[in-house]
Amino acid sequence: STYGFRVVLAPVLKTSDPVESRWTFPLLASLPPPPTQNYALELSPQVRLEMLALPAGEFTMGSPPEEPRRHPLERQHRVKISSDFWMGHCEVTQAQYEAVMGDNPSFYQEPGSNRPVDSVSWFAAMAFCTKLTALEQAAKRLPPGMAYRLPTLAEWEYACRADGTTPSYL
Numbered sequence: 001s002t003y004g005f006r007v008v009l010a011p012v013l014k015t016s017d018p019v020e021s022r023w024t025f026p027l028l029a030s031l032p033p034p035p036t037q038n039y040a041l042e043l044s045p046q047v048r049l050e051m052l053a054l055p056a057g058e059f060t061m062g063s064p065p066e067e068p069r070r071h072p073l074e075r076q077h078r079v080k081i082s083s084d085f086w087m088g089h090c091e092v093t094q095a096q097y098e099a100v101m102g103d104n105p106s107f108y109q110e111p112g113s114n115r116p117v118d119s120v121s122w123f124a125a126m127a128f129c130t131k132l133t134a135l136e137q138a139a140k141r142l143p144p145g146m147a148y149r150l151p152t153l154a155e156w157e158y159a160c161r162a163d164g165t166t167p168s169y170l
Helices: 092-101 122-138 153-161
Strands: 008-011 039-044 047-054 057-061 077-079 085-088 119-120 146-149
Touching: 008 057, 039 092, 047 153, 057 153, 077 085, 085 119, 092 122, 119 122, 122 146
Parallel strands: none
Antiparallel strands: 008 085, 008 146, 039 047, 047 085, 057 077
């Protein structure tokens, strides 16, 4: 089980998509703002999911030579994030998870809590993303080809590095 997870709103990942593809869609009043703007998704009258806009770009991923590595693939290499995307401002909270899934599986439960949801498997996190996508599609608030999903390793590291090359942005 995991302790907390974040979601992204991004193009659906398909292996057939070209690496350099960019996503565009007509803006309608009910859709999220352009991916240059943050927005908040209303999950219930009391619960919001804040999403931060992250622009497409390139960065150096992996560990520098002087940093210990556990795996050879952790060596530094350039990665291009070819589409703008939004990422959850923080881990999905117990209140957010309950608003979407109808229950709170957390071991450390606190009703309406802003604590991260805990005791969820990867499958449960994926089910959350799938259900959130279905709810937003049914409400006609998602453009075609977009979905809520877990961030890829590259998207996560891109967001964490904050355009720097050090192990963290601090």
